[in-house]
Amino acid sequence: MPTQYPFCAVVGSDDMTLALTLVAIDPLIGGVLVRGEKGTAKTTTVRGLADVLPPVRAYRGDRFSVDPGDPSAVSPDGPFEAGTPVVERPVRLVELPVGASDDRVTGSLKLDSALRDGVVEFEPGLLARAHRGLLYVDEVNLLHDHLVDLLLDAAATGRVSVERDGVSVEHASRFVLIGTMNPEEGELRPQLLDRFGLTVEVSAPREPALRVEVVRRRLAFDADPASFAAAWAGEQDLLRARLGSAQELVRDVVLDDDALTTIAEICAAFDVDGLRADLVTARTAAAHAAWQGRTHITREDVRVAARLALPHRRRRNPFDEPGLDEDRLDDLLGDDEPDPGPDDDGPGGPDGSGSDSPQDGPEDHRPADAPGHSPEQDEQQPQPQPAGAGSVAAAGDPARARLLVVRGTGEGQSGRRSRARTPQGRVVGKRPEATSGRLHLPGTIAAAAPHQQSRGGLVDGRGLALTPSDLRRAETVGQESNLVLLCVDASGSMAARRRMEQVKTAVLSLLLDAYRRRDKVALVTFRQHTAEVVLPPTGSVDVASRRLAELPAGGRTPLAEGLERSAEILRREALRDPSRRPLLVVVTDGRATSGADALGRAHRSAAHLAATGLDSVVVDCETGRFRLGLAAQLAGHLRAEHVPLGEVTADGLTDVVHAATASREGAA
Incomplete structure (x- = not known):
């Protein structure tokens, strides 16, 4: 088995290592979601956790790993006699691929036994293997909906029931769910997000000394993994012992009325949904106290718990930024700290280290202020405005978009939109x-x-x-899920502030709907002499909301360039993801005023798009008493549905697209 990078040797990810440690102490916290950019050791850290967890006891040959010390635990491989051998084994880290089938996850009929011997035998799935262990999902935001539903059921009930192909099996499945994701690749379903007890934001360290230490350790590990692991074996053993002690001590931690009241006041002040936040915060505070070797709750325990348990529960919709106002949290906690109890061995627990981090090992050169920086410090800088930017109109609150569907039956990725x-x-x-x-x-x-x-x-x-x-x-x-590409005229003829506000609000509404239906959305705008890809195809509402915050308008109308850039995106996406069917929505008054024969070039570009069989809609934004009807001509060349619209409203745009695509599906 390949040598795993030691958990104690991870540098610069203190919040992540602390959160993983706390859920290892009390699995009922509910798991950890790690959000962060690429190359921040998310997967390395998670895989290293299993190696420092105390072993578990199980019956020999029991594929479902029930606890021999729990009289109520029942295994489909049982019942086990009193003399059945009991063995100790390491905690399992089970990795769930995002493309796994439901049979692989929950288990299914063992086909070779059924077909060769005529015996109905159950083959356990990944959820059975993960019982009393860790279930890890890398890129959890890309997990298919049917797998999300299975995880939600198992996390809510702690059991898995399989009823298929003549098999009827039920078994326990309690695990620590750990997910990692890059927010730029799409968001997580709210139901699954709420099932994660804790969430942390990670980013690469900015301090040069810390970055040097990360590289030094990684190079040393790659050069000689066995020697590197041996050098950290002592620290790993100490951490494993400390975790075992904390797992025993957490049962004795007292959550008195004062601590529970403080937690309730904090959750109410931050306006979180439901009561799961209160429960998770209380359990996390108790686990942190046990980690520090105490049986009473302090102000710092509650602060750490709230900082890890509440940020992802404050988001009312996907456009809200995650995070927690730590100054406000300190105000709610107050300055009074209860006196240490008689069992308090010091600020750092039994070892007196005074550190939350489980990675204080040899040659640890982390700066003193490295742990616990807030997510707000990692916010990206706003995108610079392009040269010659025109007037800017802000978008309104996104409305709930009606269903968009593409005609026919596709074969794309599972989603919640078109038939497939x-x-x-x-x-x-x-x-x-x-x-x-x-x-x-x-x-x-x-x-x-x-x-x-x-x-x-x-x-x-x-x-x-x-x-x-x-x-x-x-x-x-x-x-299936689809790609909705919006091609929006942002030239002078569309520069009225109210009109652009409504266009941008409609785009945000469609994006919010796409997030719920697991789609991708892209946005192309054209003005002056060129077309710009404001939003490449994405399912991330965080990225989209930042890109759409400032959308200038004004200048000439390069309609042909907008259509050509849209065609370029569609060609590229067809190569990258050929099964995802697109829908093009062109928002324009049909004018073309940039370059020689601007209107003719635009019509030829539209005809070229139409020849590909693309589903499309033209939203006519021409206003006034005298109209040229240019958008209708464009729709004819594009073979698109033409919808005159006096004003581009969010409701109007989404209703128009829904009506056009739904009628096509009915005709198909």
């Missing part, structure tokens, strides 16, 4: 050549049954005789 053939969904038939995908067991058996006599199957105790030609794949229909 997906790995999950309602079974509508079967297909041959089941080289991949979900097996259609009844169809497979039916295809093989007529040939059993000639193959000698089902006689003398033999099982069903199969050949590859018998295999059938289940054909399922669900919903």
Whole structure:
């Protein structure tokens, strides 16, 4: 087994290591979500955690790892007799791939036993293997919806029930859920976000000395992993022992009325949803006290708990910035600190270190102020304004967009928008050549049954005789996600502040809807003499809201350039993600005033797009008593639905797109 980078050797990620330590002390906290940019040792740190956790006891041969010390624990592999051997084994770190099938996650019929021996046997899935351990999902924000639903069920009930293909099994599945993600690649579903007890924001350290130490340690590990791990073995053993002591001590930590009242006041003041925040904060404060070797709660315990448990629960919608006002938190906590209890061995617990971080090892050159910087310090700087920027109108609050659908049936990634053939969904038939995908067991058996006599199957105790030609794949229909590309005229003819406010509000509304439906959204604007990709295809509302905050208007109308840039994006995305079907929405009055034969070039560009079979809508923003009808001409060349619209309102735009695409789907 390859040597794992030591958990104690991780530098510059104090909040992350502390959060992982606290959930290891009390798994009922609910797991950790780590948000951060690329290259910040998120995966390395998570994988190193399992190595410092105290081992667990289990019955030998029990695939479901029930606790021998819990009389109520029942394993499908049981019952176990009184003399059944009990063994100690390391805590498992189970990695859940974002593209896993539900059979792989929850378990399924063991096909080789069923087909060879005629025996119905259950093959446990990843959730069974993760019981009493860690379940890690890298890029958890990209997890398919059907897997999110399975995780939510297991996290809420602590059990997994499998009822399929003649198998009926229920088993315990309690695990520490750990997810890592890059917010620029899309957001997390609110239901799953709430299931994470703690969340931390990580970024690369800015101090040169700290960055040098990170590189030095990594180079040393890559050069000789075994020697590097041996040098940190002592620190790993100390941390493992301290964790074991904290796991025992946390049961004795007293959450008195004063501490609970303080936690309730903080949660109410920050206006978090529900009562899960209160429970998680209380458990985290108790775990932090146990980590410090105490059985009473202090002001610092509550502060640490609130800083880790509340930021992601304050977001009312995906456009809200995560984070917590720590000055306000300090005001709510006050300055009075209770006297140390008789069991208090000092500010750092039994070892008197005075540090929250579990990574104080040899040659630790971290600056004294490295731990605990707030997420607000890591906010990105606003994008510079382009040269020649015109007037700027702010967007209003995003409205709830109506459903956008693309006609026909696609085969894109699972989502919540258009009809598609997906790995999950309602079974509508079967297909041959089941080289991949979900097996259609009844169809497979039916295809093989007529040939059993000639193959000698089902006689003398033999099982069903199969050949590859018998295999059938289940054909399922669900919903897919799409790419919504908005091409918006930001020239002088559209520069009225009210009109641009409504256009930008509509874009934000569509983006919010796309977040809920797991779509991608892109935005191209054209003005002056060029077209600009304001928002590349993304599902991240954080990035989108920042990019759309300042959208200038004014100048000439390069309509052809806007359509050509849109076509370029669609071509590139078709190569990158060929299964994701696009919808183009052009918001314009149809004018083209940039360059020679501007209108002719625009119409030719539209005809070229139409030849690709693209679904599109033209929203006519021409106003006034005398109208030229240029947007209608553009729609004709684009073979798009033309919708005259006196003013571009958020409701009007989303309703127009919905009506046009829904009518096309009905016609298909």
